[in-house]
Amino acid sequence: MSLTDRTRSVLTQAIDVYRGTPYEPRLVAVRERLDAPLRVAIAGRVKAGKSTLLNALVGDRLAPTDAGECTRIVTWYEDGHTYRVMAWPNQGEPRQLRFDREDGAIEVDLGGLGVDDVAQLTVTWPSQALRTVTLIDTPGIGSLSERTAQRSWELLVPDDEETPADAVIYLMRHLHSNDVEFLRAFHDVEVSRPNPVNAIGVLSRADEIGVGRLDALASARRIAARLSGDANVRRLVQSVVPVAGLLAETATTLTEVEVAQLRRIGELPVREAEQLLLSADRFVKAMPELGLTSIEREALLSRFGMFGLRLSAALLRHSATATATDLSRELLDRSGLADLREILGSLFFERRDVLKSRSALLALADMTRSVPRPGSEAVAGAVEEIIASAHPFNELRVLSSVRAGWVTGKPAVVTELEQLIGGAGGAIHQRLRLSPDASAAELGAAANEALVRWQRRAENPLTAHEMAVAARVAVRSCEGMIASLARPR
Incomplete structure (x- = not known):
């Protein structure tokens, strides 16, 4: 049974446990979320270029990039069969809003609602880009308005429920103390909590780093590479990519x-x-x-x-x-947008089932802990069993431990471990550090060599305990690749 099927099964079990309570609809929504597009939030400080990057990823100028009132509201952009904007007030029923497009961006008439009255906006727009991902535009961290800044914290680091985002693109112009504070809050070493495995850093407005010179992106790439290799940054995000968002x-x-x-x-x-x-x-x-x-x-x-x-x-x-x-x-x-899309593909979209299952299991773990009912203990046990036994979660756990500095060793060994367990992407050629056009024979030979190498490391009595545990996960990853290559195509 696949990880998604196991997660769906335990959700169905939980729905029966919470049948007839106010929590039943929430659990049904979590189960439906397994079949929905991946949810990716775009976060960062004020003026980091979040809406501009969102428009670039969609390929359409939808999100307003000025300082209008709607930029202070969390806004979801999702694919649909019609053009529509819905407001979800803090109190009362959702309502459809009037909108028009001026100079490309959508201008929304809040219809008498104040910014603080609206929990979120949902923009439904027929879009090829939005069929595989729902993008969430968030207000800026560090805004002069405390309430505006708090909206992003409430979305991505909620106190009493799961985060609605499966992954985060975090924009930074440089690593500010507020960035570190936010990302640390988003980070947790347990696989069932948000961690750096589902966060990517973007060095935004990269062209401004070189004051608009033609070689500005080259300078930005050097800075991004330095940040990506920084131990403190690696604990917070998987990678840092420079992007000239406006361009x-x-x-x-x-x-x-x-x-x-x-x-x-x-x-x-x-x-x-x-x-x-x-x-x-x-x-x-x-x-x-x-x-x-x-x-x-x-x-x-x-x-x-x-x-x-x-x-x-x-x-x-x-x-x-x-x-x-x-x-x-x-x-x-x-x-730099093509580089970002490639990283999003390998680190987010190829892992979408794992990330969505993880979000669902987080919701279940929170609910069974905070609202116990007859039968919820069995649900909690099933959730714990999935988290402990599912290999993709073991990979994420080891990857988090490597990034946190808990698994140490020779740099070349740690680097190979990261790649084998999917730290640079889940495709077999990425895990084995081979070219995309490597033949099945080349992939198989490399996987078998890696299997032998990591079996020896796992069984060596001189291997540190943390590395030995990680090595056993790497062995399982190698076995999975070999099995995958052996299946008829």
């Missing part, structure tokens, strides 16, 4: 009109173009002969930023016939 959002929604306007800059002599793009003020006001109005220039500046303008001009200078599709592809490659 990514614009690249996914680029128009031919904007390309035509940018081409005018690219056609300037290099020296004149450099002078024009020295600063935002000069770009808006200098060279009236360029044929772009101040309104058009301000629109380009808000869409691209100085880094995006300089990069686009340079790219168009070397490709005079480039279309919006061509330029969009180039900008996306350079924004």
Whole structure:
């Protein structure tokens, strides 16, 4: 029986135990959540670029990026057959709200509701990107408004119930003390609690690190690599990825009109173009002969930023016939969004069943502990048995222990252990550190070699206890890979 089936079975058992109580609908909703898209929250400090990154991931300018009142409310973006915005008030029934789109972003009329009256908004939007993931846009940590900042804490670090998010993308411009405080609160070493295995760090607004220079992303990648290797950061997030969010959002929604306007800059002599793009003020006001109005220039500046303008001009200078599709592809490659999507795929989406089962088991553990009933003890025992015996959870537990520094050894050994148990992705070639096009024979040989190596380490009496326990989990991971490769395809 798969992990998802085992989780669904114990949820059904719990629903029978809590039948006729106010907790029955909650448990039914948790069971239904197993078949729903993965829920990923986007969190971070104020002005970190959360809504901009969300728009880039969706490929549509849905979330407002200004400082309007709706940015102070937790907002869910999910796929659906119709366009709709629902408000979930703190008191009273949900209600549908009127909305329109100005300059792409959705503008919601709260219909007389105050910001503090609304627990959350749900935006339903037909979208290919949202079919596999529901994105949750959260207010900024560290907001001047204490109530606004508290909304993110209540969503992701609730006191008395499970977090509704299966995973978190945490945006940071640098590692601030508030970031550490929040991520530590989100972190717990038990597999049934949130831990760094389901959190990814994003070095947001990466183009600003290099003050908009063309090599800004290279500088950001070096900083992100240094953060990813920092022991304190590794305890909080799986990895840190640099992303120029504004460039990514614009690249996914680029128009031919904007390309035509940018081409005018690219056609300037290099020296004149450099002078024009020295600063935002000069770009808006200098060279009236360029044929772009101040309104058009301000629109380009808000869409691209100085880094995006300089990069686009340079790219168009070397490709005079480039279309919006061509330029969009180039900008996306350079924004870091493709790298983030790849990491999300390997660390979140390939593990979606494990992450969703984990969220469900957390809900059950909390309920049986806080609201005991006749029969709930048996449910709690079944939950504990799944957590203790399911191999994917054992992998997550070891991975957390490695990141927390509890499992130690030679750096090369610890690195191999991390990869074998899925720390860099769940695919077999990722676990074995082989190329994606490695043959089945190459994968099988590498898995068998790893199995022998880690069996010896697990059985060696000189191996430290923590490493020996982790080695036995690695052995089971190797056996799983070998069994998977042996199955007919």
